Amino acid sequence: MNIPNAEWVNPLISALEAVQLAVLRLLSWVGLSGTSEGQAAWPWPLRLTGENLLIDLGQARRLAWTLALLALAVVVLLLALFWRRRRWWLMGTVPLLLLLAPWPDASVLMAPAQPTSFHRSPTGFSAGSIAQGRALYAQHCVACHGADGRGGTLASAQPVWPPNLAGPLLWKRADGDVLWRILHGTHDRRGRATMPAFADSLDAQDVWALIDFMKANAAGQSLRATGAWAQPIALPDMTVRCGDHAPRALSAWRGQRMRIVLADASTAPPLEDPRLVSIIIRTSARATTTPSADCEVDNADAREALALIAGAGTDALPGLQLIADRDGWLRARNAPDQSAWSEDDLVCRTDLAPQATRGVPASDGLGALIARIDAEPVRSVKGGFIH
Ligand code: HEC
Structure with missing residues (x-):
């Protein structure tokens, strides 16, 4: 950050x-x-x-x-x-x-600069797009970059070792520059090809999906390795059913704090809380008696995207809870076997030392956590600009 x-x-x-x-x-x-990949092209180098x-x-x-x-x-x-x-x-x-x-x-x-340097991703960082990216990555990229993004079986045979995709790289680059490099390949200073071009086999929409997947994967790897999301990661968009309303996009709730609970039939229902919108994601399609919440999701892509970001591979992780702030950034994680929230669950932050609770009674761990989330909004640097 x-x-x-x-x-x-x-x-x-x-x-x-x-x-x-x-x-x-x-x-x-x-x-x-002119245009490039469907958006206005930056005309200068x-x-x-x-x-x-x-x-x-x-x-x-x-x-x-x-x-x-x-x-x-x-x-x-x-x-x-x-x-x-x-x-x-x-x-x-x-x-x-x-x-x-x-x-x-x-x-x-x-x-x-590339013609696509200022392009914005059209995917909305959705669970569907992450799933599409996951399949494409396994097909086209894993041999050189590895499942964890740190290098695959062919990494040592490349002219340069592929960069660590599990680190901050994808946050340092503008998305549009990454799009260009994947479509058109990369070259070293002497003009020799380092990564092959994929424009023949992938279109821009495929590559935007790959970028979403690589970010979700890097977030999960970071959480596994350091216990924190070192780079800000958004709550993936997905279709939710809330009460009797017609299904709609989760992003329609932007502006509210959200609590995501991955639940199977044995998970205790989350206590209702006026400070958060609770969303249950069923971890097994057959579970019919999952606990109730404000909204429900029954979708394999959503389950997998969250498990990936939480660093759990494709494991279902019943009981895992995540909290997203009003801007849609994922901020806190609560392990399946953990009973209450505390400030230590804030895993999207720059200082990793747990801070002393500032005069908030320990009985309200969730309140203390929310106070810190609100007090420290996420500001990310992306492609040399602050968002
Ligand atoms: C044949 C091996 C190979 C394959 C296959 C491959 N890459 Fe790469 N990739 C590389 C190498 C080598 C580099 C380092 C290039 C450099 O630094 O000049 C790289 C760099 C990158 C970078 C960093 C670019 C930057 O901005 O610095 C990204 C992102 C990336 N690859 C994504 C992908 C994706 C997505 C796929 C699948 C569609 C893929 N790669 C397939 C070898 C490969």
Whole structure:
């Protein structure tokens, strides 16, 4: 997550992304940008990135000063337009302002770009898409990358060892850049192919599904290895039935905290709680007497996606509970044999040391957990931008 302490850098970096997206939208609106894989294509081989500014506050400061001086130069030019008597005098200060500006290094601000760099995934991170990605990964990728993403049987035969897909890599990259590399392959500095291209056998929709699967898999691997989700992971979307209403997407509940309970017939019903929407996912299709909750899901893809993210492979894990925050990020996990919640169950966080409960009575572990979830919202850095 690596968010810098200097709060003023965040809006600066967000602005870098917003400006580029606006330019792209404008180009596509006037018909100047082509399309690539169904979305407007970025026309240049470079783009601005905030990634280095997060590390190099000095450069970020230079960029901020430069932008401020550029804005001032624009104001001075406007003034010169209307103030005839001082026009030449005012115009003379503009080059001075440009000279005074502490321009940041271009190499710090620029990153290589692909036509798909700014593409957004159309899948909505759904359980169905993760299941599709899982099947494609087993078919096309597992030999080189391995089931756990750390390298498969053919890894050592590659020109370079494939990167660890169970680490933060997929969060560092823009999704659109990953899409491009999988479709068109990768090359080393000398132009030799390192990973083969898959554009002949996979389309963009397949690759978006693969990206969803690889993220879910990496989250599960991280939880297994370190006991935490080191990178933020969203609650996969799925179809839920709530009371007598027609089935609908879980994402329609965004804005509410959600508790997911994987349950078989022997699981005790979760106590109703006004602070959360409870969703039961049946772990065995035949169980007819599963406990009741606000909403129910009876779908193998949903079961498997959650087991994957919880680091349990395809095991059903009856009794496992997960909590998602109001923004849809998964935040806490409760093991099947654990009876009550506590702050230690917060597994999506950057500091791994358990914190002392701040004056909250121990009897309300769930309350303490929710207070911390609300107090520490997830902010993720993705492709050099903060979301
Ligand atoms: C023949 C072996 C091989 C196969 C098959 C393969 N990869 Fe790779 N992959 C590599 C190698 C080698 C690299 C490292 C490339 C580099 O760093 O230049 C890599 C890199 C990657 C990366 C990181 C790209 C980045 O941005 O740095 C991703 C993501 C990835 N592969 C996904 C996949 C997916 C998904 C599939 C299946 C559709 C797949 N790979 C199939 C060998 C393979």
